[in-house]
Structures are given as C-alpha cells and as structure tokens.
Amino acid sequence: MRAAARLDTVPRLLEGIVRFRSSDRLRLAGPPPDTLNDHLQRYGHRPRRSAQESISALATAGLSGRGGAHFRAAAKWQTTLAAGGGGYVVANAAEGEPCSAKDAALLQHRPHLVLDGLATAAEALGARGSVVWLHEHARESQEAISRALAERRASGLIESPVRVLTGPDRYLTGESSAVINALGGGPAVPVFTRTPAARAGLGGLPTLVQNAETLARVALLARTNGYGEQPGPLVTIVSPGTLTVAELSPYATVEDILRPVDTVLVGGYAGRWVRWPALAGQPLGGLVPDLGPGVIAPLPPDACGLTETAAVLDYLARSSARQCGPCLFGTRALADTMARVADGTARRADVRRIAGLIGEVGGRGACGLPDGAAQVTGTALAVFADDVDRHLHGRCLHPGAEPFLPIPVGHR
Amino acid sequence: MKLLVDPVACDGIGMCSHLAPALVNPDSWGYPIVSGETLGETDLRAARAAVAACPRRALLLDDVPRSGRQTAPVERK
Numbered sequence: 004m005r006a007a008a009r010l011d012t013v014p015r016l017l018e019g020i021v022r023f024r025s026s027d028r029l030r031l032a033g034p035p036p037d038t039l040n041d042h043l044q045r046y047g048h049r050p051r052r053s054a055q056e057s058i059s060a061l062a063t064a065g066l067s068g069r070g071g072a073h074f075r076a077a078a079k080w081q082t083t084l085a086a087g088g089g090g091y092v093v094a095n096a097a098e099g100e101p102c103s104a105k106d107a108a109l110l111q112h113r114p115h116l117v118l119d120g121l122a123t124a125a126e127a128l129g130a131r132g133s134v135v136w137l138h139e140h141a142r143e144s145q146e147a148i149s150r151a152l153a154e155r156r157a158s159g160l161i162e163s164p165v166r167v168l169t170g171p172d173r174y175l176t177g178e179s180s181a182v183i184n185a186l187g188g189g190p191a192v193p194v195f196t197r198t199p200a201a202r203a204g205l206g207g208l209p210t211l212v213q214n215a216e217t218l219a220r221v222a223l224l225a226r227t228n229g230y231g232e233q234p235g236p237l238v239t240i241v242s243p244g245t246l247t248v249a250e251l252s253p254y255a256t257v258e259d260i261l262r263p264v265d266t267v268l269v270g271g272y273a274g275r276w277v278r279w280p281a282l283a284g285q286p287l288g289g290l291v292p293d294l295g296p297g298v299i300a301p302l303p304p305d306a307c308g309l310t311e312t313a314a315v316l317d318y319l320a321r322s323s324a325r326q327c328g329p330c331l332f333g334t335r336a337l338a339d340t341m342a343r344v345a346d347g348t349a350r351r352a353d354v355r356r357i358a359g360l361i362g363e364v365g366g367r368g369a370c371g372l373p374d375g376a377a378q379v380t381g382t383a384l385a386v387f388a389d390d391v392d393r394h395l396h397g398r399c400l401h402p403g404a405e406p407f408l409p410i411p412v413g414h415r
Numbered sequence: 416m417k418l419l420v421d422p423v424a425c426d427g428i429g430m431c432s433h434l435a436p437a438l439v440n441p442d443s444w445g446y447p448i449v450s451g452e453t454l455g456e457t458d459l460r461a462a463r464a465a466v467a468a469c470p471r472r473a474l475l476l477d478d479v480p481r482s483g484r485q486t487a488p489v490e491r492k
Contacts, residue, residue, distance in 0.1 A: 193423075194423070195421045195422060195423045195424070197419075197475075197477070326422070326423045327422035327423055327425070328422065328425060328426070328427050328444055328445075328446040329422065329442060329444070329446050330422075332443070332444045333442075333443075333444070336443075359443075360443075363442045363443055363448075367422060367442075367446070367448070368422055369421075369422050369423045
C-alpha cells in the first residue's frame with residue numbers, strides 16, 4: 004500500500020534550486036544533502052531487478068544519456084549485456100562543460116540516488132567493478148559521495164564495492180573513451196576506437212560509462228519499472244557569475260523561467276545559439292536532446308554574442324587533446340579567426356574562412372570536441388549575422404564587454 | 416567497404432591522397448578527408464594500396480582489422 008501511494012506522484016531528482024559560483028563551481032546555496040535515512044524515506048529501498056527488467060524499464064521510458072550526447076541508455080546496456088557483461092560500470096560525474104553543474108548538484112544533494120543507479124547497473128550487467136569518476140578538484144562532490152558510500156557500508160547494504168577515482172580538471176576528462184583510457188592507467192584523453200566500450204572497454208571487457216544524472220534516473224526507473232511520468236529535465240541556467248541548477252517541469256517553457264532576451268546558448272559550448280522566438284513557446288521536455296548536458300545560457304543584453312563565441316572557441320581550442328590534426332589546427336584557427344571578428348579587425352574573407360573551417364573540423368576528431376566547435380560557430384554566424392556585419396565595419400554594440408560565460412583559464 | 420581515418424594516428428604525411436587522389440582529399444593542413452561512400456571494385460584496389468602505404472597505419476578499411484600491428488602473441492619456437 005505504501006509503495007503504491009508513493010508512485011502516485013512523480014518522483015523528483017532534485018527539490019529546490021542549487022546555486023554555484025560559476026568560476027569554480029563552489030556551492031553557494033541549496034537544500035541539505037540527503038542522508039541514507041532521508042533517501043530511503045523519500046524514495047524507498049532500491050528494488051532488485053533482473054538485467055532484462057532494467058533494460059526494458061530504460062527502453063519504456065526512452066532514457067537518453069544526460070552527459071550531453073543523448074545516446075539511448077537501453078541500447079548501451081543491451082550491447083554490454085550481449086557482450087557477456089562481467090566488466091565495469093562507471094558513474095561519470097567529471098562534468099567538463101563549464102556551464103553545467105547539475106552533476107555536482109546531484110552528487111552533493113542526492114548522492115544515494117546516483118549510487119542506487121550505479122548499483123542497479125552493476126547488478127544488471129554482472130560488473131566486476133564500479134567506479135565514480137570525478138574531476139580532481141571537485142572536493143565537495145568527492146566528499147559527498149564518499150560519505151554516502153560510508154553510510155551504505157555502515158548500514159549493511161550488500162553491494163559491490165565502489166571506487167571513487169579522479170582525473171585532471173579538464174574539459175575532456177569526462178569524455179567516455181578518455182574515462183576508460185584513464186581508468187586503464189593512461190592519460191585522460193580520447194581514444195580512437197571502432198569498437199564501442201559497451202562491447203570492449205576497460206581491459207577489453209564490456210564497460211558501461213553512464214553520466215551521473217542518467218544513473219539517478221535509472222534509480223527512479225528501477226522503482227517504477229519505467230512506467231509513469233518521469234522527472235522533467237535537470238537544467239543549469241547560466242547568469243553572470245552564477246550557475247543555477249533546477250529540475251523543471253517538462254511542460255515549462257523558457258518564457259516561464261527567464262526574462263526574454265534576444266538569444267540563448269543552449270546545450271553549452273558544444274551546443275547552439277538560438278533566437279528567443281525559436282525557443283520561447285517550446286516545452287522543455289521536448290527540447291531535452293538540444294539541451295545537451297542541460298544548459299540554458301541567455302545572452303545578457305549588455306553582452307556581445309561574437310565575443311562570447313570567440314571566448315568559447317578559445318577555451319575549446321585550449322582544451323583540445325592535440326591528438327588529431329584537424330582539431331589541433333582547425334579548432335585553433337576557428338578560435339583565432341572568430342577573435343578577429345569579435346574585436347573588429349576581421350575582413351569579409353575571414354568570415355568566409357570560418358565557414359570553410361566549420362566544414363573542415365566537423366566530424367574529424369576522435370571525440371566530439373571539433374564537432375561542438377563547428378556547431379557553436381555555425382549557429383553564431385547565422386544568429387549574429389547582422390552583428391558580424393557591424394563588426395566588419397568596426398562597430399560593436401557592446402565594445403569592451405567581457406564574456407559573461409564561465410571560461411576556465413589555463414591549459415595550453 | 417568504406418575508407419576510415421584514425422585521426423589520432425594520422426600525422427598528415429599524405430601518402431594516401433597521393434596514391435588514391437580520387438578517394439582522399441587533403442584538408443587545409445594536409446590531413447586526409449575520405450569519401451564516406453561504399454567503394455566499388457576499382458576504387459577498392461586504390462584504397463587498399465593507400466591503406467598499405469600509410470606509414471602511421473592510420474588509414475583503414477572498415478570491417479578489416481588493422482594490419483601491420485601485432486594483435487596476438489607470436490608463437491616462438
């Protein structure tokens with residue numbers, strides 16, 4: 004009876020909002036973290052599910068990977084299972100996208116939900132090892148997950164042991180082939196492979212790398228068998244200096260949550276610039292794949308979209324693993340040319356050059372970094388076309404504007 | 416069968432675009448852009464020559480394991 008009553012309402016991943024300082028993802032405000040007791044009262048015990056039950060729950064709900072790529076989770080699990088399982092499962096919380104803090108919010112407020120999802124995956128796929136993968140300076144998240152693991156051990160939960168491991172604080176550290184390479188003792192940089200990790204990953208064994216939010220959703224799906232309404236998108240809203248994480252209703256639109264602006268960057272630095280009217284009336288539930296890792300960044304009225312784009316491209320070029328020629332040279336060339344457009348020193352030929360570079364870098368790396376750079380650039384040229392013209396004539400509407408987007412410093 | 420580039424291994428040396436100019440175009444920096452089309456009989460011959468000539472073993476035919484690299488322990492007597 005009690006369990007049935009619990010299913011009457013849509014379970015939530017996160018209540019309230021969590022705020023972070025955007026420069027270093029220091030948590031500024033949010034609800035207190037769940038203890039194991041809070042967690043059990045809120046969600047009940049983690050049910051035992053067979054592999055097929057788990058996979059059919061993921062398929063019924065149509066769960067997609069919330070790290071940003073939105074690959075179908077059910078297909079990934081099926082591949083892992085078909086390859087015989089017995090490998091590794093990884094909760095990926097190395098949140099490389101500087102605009103996103105949803106994984107940090109989950110780990111710091113609902114760590115047991117992520118761990119439930121990881122345990123469900125480990126059981127379904129007969130894993131020999133479970134890992135939570137994080138950035139090395141994400142101290143608060145590391146502490147929260149370690150505390151949660153200690154609570155679970157102390158309470159006598161029988162689960163396969165989980166290791167908490169970290170990699171460098173870089174954009175590509177959470178890229179799934181980079182995660183596997185790092186766990187295998189190599190550098191945390193992407194690897195070119197023709198075999199999906201789900202079939203042969205770490206140590207040649209089937210390896211499931213799944214984003215932390217995806218696993219939190221797995222934990223809820225296991226409880227409902229995939230039926231019933233699922234929690235709405237978990238989004239990070241970017242404003243100058245602050246990242247605000249909230250779970251929104253799938254029926255909400257950006258009009259419900261934001262003051263109107265001309266343009267919005269959706270999906271983060273590998274995402275796209277979109278004009279307000281194209282976005283305004285759309286329910287967020289239908290925009291989930293476009294939101295990438297759940298990022299909504301409205302361009303403030305006093306910011307310059309081309310300056311923002313140039314800063315994003317410079318960050319992506321600095322974040323390149325410098326392994327693939329087209330990315331090493333092309334992403335850098337995109338960044339340098341866009342910087343000239345932004346500062347008003349470019350000529351018309353430079354804009355044509357950017358259009359050509361987009362074609363030369365897209366799809367030509369071992370990972371998605373150059374594709375993301377191409378996409379954010381292409382949408383910037385389209386959406387800010389009038390602004391490009393003004394800049395070619397040496398006029399910026401917001402001269403000297405500093406980027407409002409969080410751009411990490413450092414790297415090459 | 417289709418041509419495929421391992422972009423990590425590729426150093427843009429250019430043997431492939433030299434040997435199979437109809438199938439491989441060098442980009443602005445000399446790195447190969449391969450056609451994504453399924454290869455016909457004649458093209459396949461040129462493609463195999465280019466694959467075999469790549470000093471970095473970076474050009475591949477999909478469905479064909481990479482050659483020239485030890486994939487299993489060699490039995491010694």
